[in-house]
Amino acid sequence: MAITFYDLVDREGRRYSPYGWRVRMALAHKGLDATVELCWHSDKKKLAFSGQHLVPVLLDGGKPVSDSWNIACYLDEAYPDRPTLMDGPQGRSFAGFLNSWTDTIIGRRLVRSLYLDILRSLHPQADAREFRRRREERNGATLEALHANRARDFEDINRAMLPLNDLLARQPFVAGATPAYPDYIVFGTLQMPRRLGIEPLGPQQDSVMRWRDAVAKLFNGLGDSTS
Amino acid sequence: MAITFYDLVDREGRRYSPYGWRVRMALAHKGLDATVELCWHSDKKKLAFSGQHLVPVLLDGGKPVSDSWNIACYLDEAYPDRPTLMDGPQGRSFAGFLNSWTDTIIGRRLVRSLYLDILRSLHPQADAREFRRRREERNGATLEALHANRARDFEDINRAMLPLNDLLARQPFVAGATPAYPDYIVFGTLQMPRRLGIEPLGPQQDSVMRWRDAVAKLFNGLGDSTS
Numbered sequence: 331m332a333i334t335f336y337d338l339v340d341r342e343g344r345r346y347s348p349y350g351w352r353v354r355m356a357l358a359h360k361g362l363d364a365t366v367e368l369c370w371h372s373d374k375k376k377l378a379f380s381g382q383h384l385v386p387v388l389l390d391g392g393k394p395v396s397d398s399w400n401i402a403c404y405l406d407e408a409y410p411d412r413p414t415l416m417d418g419p420q421g422r423s424f425a426g427f428l429n430s431w432t433d434t435i436i437g438r439r440l441v442r443s444l445y446l447d448i449l450r451s452l453h454p455q456a457d458a459r460e461f462r463r464r465r466e467e468r469n470g471a472t473l474e475a476l477h478a479n480r481a482r483d484f485e486d487i488n489r490a491m492l493p494l495n496d497l498l499a500r501q502p503f504v505a506g507a508t509p510a511y512p513d514y515i516v517f518g519t520l521q522m523p524r525r526l527g528i529e530p531l532g533p534q535q536d537s538v539m540r541w542r543d544a545v546a547k548l549f550n551g552l553g554d555s556t557s
Numbered sequence: 558m559a560i561t562f563y564d565l566v567d568r569e570g571r572r573y574s575p576y577g578w579r580v581r582m583a584l585a586h587k588g589l590d591a592t593v594e595l596c597w598h599s600d601k602k603k604l605a606f607s608g609q610h611l612v613p614v615l616l617d618g619g620k621p622v623s624d625s626w627n628i629a630c631y632l633d634e635a636y637p638d639r640p641t642l643m644d645g646p647q648g649r650s651f652a653g654f655l656n657s658w659t660d661t662i663i664g665r666r667l668v669r670s671l672y673l674d675i676l677r678s679l680h681p682q683a684d685a686r687e688f689r690r691r692r693e694e695r696n697g698a699t700l701e702a703l704h705a706n707r708a709r710d711f712e713d714i715n716r717a718m719l720p721l722n723d724l725l726a727r728q729p730f731v732a733g734a735t736p737a738y739p740d741y742i743v744f745g746t747l748q749m750p751r752r753l754g755i756e757p758l759g760p761q762q763d764s765v766m767r768w769r770d771a772v773a774k775l776f777n778g779l780g781d782s783t784s
């Protein structure tokens with residue numbers, strides 16, 4: 331069956347969507363090939379078939395699946411003979427909790443402090459004015475004001491991540507001895523600043539940094555690829 | 558084999574140690590009976606055999622195991638034929654992450670805001686002066702100052718718990734469709750204010766509250782027992 335994967339792209343061809351990265355790693359983990367269709371912010375027409383306008387979207391043999399969490403669950407259900415992303419009910423609960431935790435505690439602070447960098451890197455055909463308008467409305471502040479608050483956001487992120495650093499001081503991967511979807515959730519979110527050349531992690535995150543390097547090297551260095 | 562379980566007690570016979578509750582629920586989950594030996598704060602002589610001075614301690618057929626996390630891992634290893642507390646590597650990773658998360662993000666703020674209540678409830682033979690001295694030293698503030706900061710601590714706790722509330726809006730227990738050690742970790746920490754008659758949870762924690770009630774009813778209402 332042919333899989334098409336719709337992901338986000340910036341003006342330099344970089345893909346930095348946290349959710350796109352989760353799916354990208356998940357596909358590699360399951361050993362599934364996919365044709366990639368790149369979209370830019372506000373390139374919505376391309377995704378209309380999925381009934382919504384956000385990447386990532388997977389089109390698997392004509393069946394559209396949107397939202398990275400739905401896609402991960404779908405891949406484990408549709409391809410049970412391939413390596414599992416989430417192992418058993420407790421593994422799925424772990425991924426479910428991490429998904430919420432990463433998005434609300436880490437990702438929200440991270441993305442708002444990076445909006446100005448994302449704006450500068452938007453694809454030339456993307457609607458930069460609309461990008462700014464929506465995000466300033468949602469956050470009740472200009473992108474410049476959000477950018478100015480970055481140091482404090484990064485401090486909060488580093489404090490909140492200490493339990494993850496504790497876990498990774500005791501075991502090589504978030505999922506245990508080998509990597510799985512819980513790893514890709516957090517890694518995906520950390521790929522966003524990484525692709526933009528920004529380091530949010532402080533020195534206290536020594537185990538997280540070691541782990542991030544190890545995850546980037548998986549699947550022939552997929553996490554380090556320039557596209 | 559005879560198991561003895563050393564737990565903490567206050568002047569009214571209440572047991573409110575978060576770590577004691579984790580073990581109490583874990584023993585019930587595995588269907589293991591234990592003779593309970595109650596200790597009060599600074600009742601260290603009783604625990605000397607374990608090579609340290611903190612509850613909970615389990616003495617199983619002459620083998621001492623201390624620290625709630627070690628005890629949970631020990632119980633799954635020593636009694637593999639009984640219901641598992643942590644299911645597979647991802648389940649164990651989940652419990653390991655939640656253990657750090659609950660202790661550092663939730664428990665630390667919770668316990669410092671309750672010290673004054675714990676002090677008032679200490680067993681008559683406990684060393685109240687030593688209790689106060691150690692905690693004021695560790696926190697660099699009087700217990701009265703920590704108490705005065707309670708509203709802000711509770712606010713931080715409620716904000717940090719939102720990912721857990723999200724998870725519990727989607728499934729009945731932290732571990733999935735049925736309860737397991739990930740549930741007892743968080744429940745144990747919430748038992749401390751509950752036994753002292755204090756409610757740290759705000760109305761936004763609707764799913765956490767429903768779940769807490771359900772966990773309290775397990776094992777013939779063990780979590781609601783007055784001892």
